Amino acid sequence: MKIFEYMAKYDYEQLILCQDQASGLKAIICIHDTTLGPALGGTRMWTYNSEEEAIEDALRLARGMTYKNAAAGLNLGGGKTVIIGDPRKDKNEAMFRAFGRFIQGLNGRYITAEDVGTTVEDMDIIHMETKYVTGISPAFGSSGNPSPVTAYGVYRGMKAAAKVAWGEDSLKDKTIAVQGVGNVAYNLCRHLHEEGARLIVTDINQDNVRRAVEEFGAEAVEPEKIFDVDCDIFAPCALGGIINDETIERLKAKVIAGAANNQLREERHGDMLEQKGIIYAPDYVINAGGVINVADELQGYNRERALKKVEGIYDNILKVFEIAKRDGIPSYKAADRMAEERIEAMRKSRSMFLQNERSLLNYR
Missing domain, CATH: 3.40.50.720 (NAD(P)-binding Rossmann-like Domain)
Structure with missing residues (x-):
């Protein structure tokens, strides 16, 4: 797979590979577009046949979340994570805490939630390491079962x-x-x-x-x-x-x-x-x-x-x-x-703001 060629075709922003040897974490965080705001998208855990298949899935799902969030009128971009592994036997606390630290390192560019193969309990563990997670237990102020x-x-x-x-x-x-x-x-x-x-x-x-x-x-x-x-x-x-x-x-x-x-x-x-x-x-x-x-x-x-x-x-x-x-x-x-019209309108609006800001700096 020609990753950069594919990312350029659909204008992806970032692809992050995360690994933690001690816990067995192998995760791929994909951020497609943050024009409307930080990228929001769930974490999927699945037994992929290859690392390339996992990357392709992360890319596809992240782009889908950009459209979904934009069409829903949310001030959020699109992102997604896939964790390579069997959700029935490969999970452990250290894995999700390590993953939470990777999310925290993105400083709010990406916010996760549960998806196929992950649960509210998994989100609670991630929440120990980062505030950039939704779908946690109601005791923490979450919405509960969606x-x-x-x-x-x-x-x-x-x-x-x-x-x-x-x-x-x-x-x-x-x-x-x-x-x-x-x-x-x-x-x-x-x-x-x-x-x-x-x-x-x-x-x-x-x-x-x-x-x-x-x-x-x-x-x-x-x-x-x-x-x-x-x-x-x-x-x-x-x-x-x-x-x-x-x-x-x-x-x-x-x-x-x-x-x-x-x-x-x-x-x-x-x-x-x-x-x-x-x-x-x-x-x-x-x-x-x-x-x-x-x-x-x-x-x-x-x-x-x-x-x-x-x-x-x-x-x-x-x-x-x-x-x-x-x-x-x-x-x-x-x-x-x-979805595209909303994203483009915001992109133009932000571009105009940046141009005005540069003009003021030059004036000074």
Whole structure:
């Protein structure tokens, strides 16, 4: 992999390799862009097949966080960390404390949080060495479990997508197919049930399915059959890449709006949805409630204030479709453009400030 060539292509700022022999830490911190503020992004621990694969993942994820944070209206840039190792057996206190010292050494340029393979307890250990960490235990002033807040944001975004599709945002009597009923989707189903939606659910975990059936009166189907059900809205809330050549032809929904990351297998699948007249709420815009919630911790967490910000996902989804209509592009491209326009506006504003500052220095 030609690392500097790749970094130049997408204008990355910094890639930091961190190792601590005593604890076994092998971590890669990637800071993509800090135009809007310090980079915020979680720490993922995974058994990568190679160091190059880990670097590529860190780069990809960090850039994604830049767009997610910008689209969410946060004054934060994008970054990410990956730790090479098996989260089930390779963790130890010394590892996360060493990692915390590396973060502290960046002096606030990067703020971390939990991600795949890491937990609140891991964040608490990191917090022993640095203040630049979110998602820690509520005892330290954290927001706690982000799932309910993420779900609330998806619910608000789904209502906005419904307004685009049908001219009103009510979900009462709408049939909504929910793929995956984990922590986020369970809370989403609760909101949908309370509004009077009809739910069709699936999950590889039968306990999750049973809970949704018993508590929300949902209809259960086998995982592979969820793409074929008659529904108004399809809500992907499990794995990524499930919007692809095969599933697009099977979907009967007018709207796709769910919590899963990286829903489009390839960008061209977003074009296919546009051609079929399906309203697609871009994943990193609609599922931003979690990052909005943890970002509020940086001001001293206030749940009411955080939820108010999460409600703004409704307006963000509407703005995506306004840009899509304005520029004649699919919604997934419009989401990128919304994020890029905000970053560029701030970049120009800061550039003008620096120019004025230099002029004053020359005058003196």
